[in-house]
Amino acid sequence: MKFKKRQIDRYSRQIILKKIGVLGQKKLLQSSVLIVGAGGLGSPISIYLTALGVGKIGVVDSDNVEMSNLSRQIVFNTSDIKKNKSFAAVNRLKKINPDIQFQSFKKKLIAENINKIARNFKVIVDGSDNFKTRFLINDYCLKNRKILVSGAISKFDGQVYTFNFHKKKSPCLKCFIPKMPNGDDGDLEIDNCENEGVLGTLAGIIGSIQANEVIKEILGIGDTLCGYILIIDALKLTFRKVKLYKRSDCYCNEKKK
């Protein structure tokens, strides 16, 4: 692919970086990322990935925008209330960068549709709000050797983890949380923003770190969080990076997987 003049202008501050350059920017433009959940995390993730030139972006969300979302879901305007989130998000993102190819999925991600939705994307970013979806995405990415960047927020606390399933040593979500919490009712929200509350800026911090992880994984630069979990306390402003071990009894160790 050849850059157009306006593309060189748009991405000039990245192209000038030695670790990115023209080749890196082309890699970004040729990459594809699926964002699951256009919420507090999906907002900064989708805005940054769009702005910096990830060529193909998918957004999955079946919910509609509500007034109580707007304190942290910055991809939406007040006029988006009652509109489907995946459509409203893509509508806004198109205005940020018309270079990007977008796909919106007004769907809840389930076992029956995950392959159809996710198969054409190289990286999956999880900004969902329940364990059932998180476990489903983990299993799908492991089986199909996709890169998974996941984030969670609640109150003033957040977590980020990256699993690069191209790497044999990569642990998976189940190495960290072996069983779905709360029994079979994985629908229970993790961050439960509705009941517990959440600070708007925390979504910005965690989502931006997730977007940063995606870029490093696509470009193969720096050290990603693969094999670690990053735990952030926004009140004390502490960042703890804790090693995650691949559990010998986890199903990700089975040879056929």
Ligand SMILES: [Zn+2]
């Ligand atoms: Zn595992």
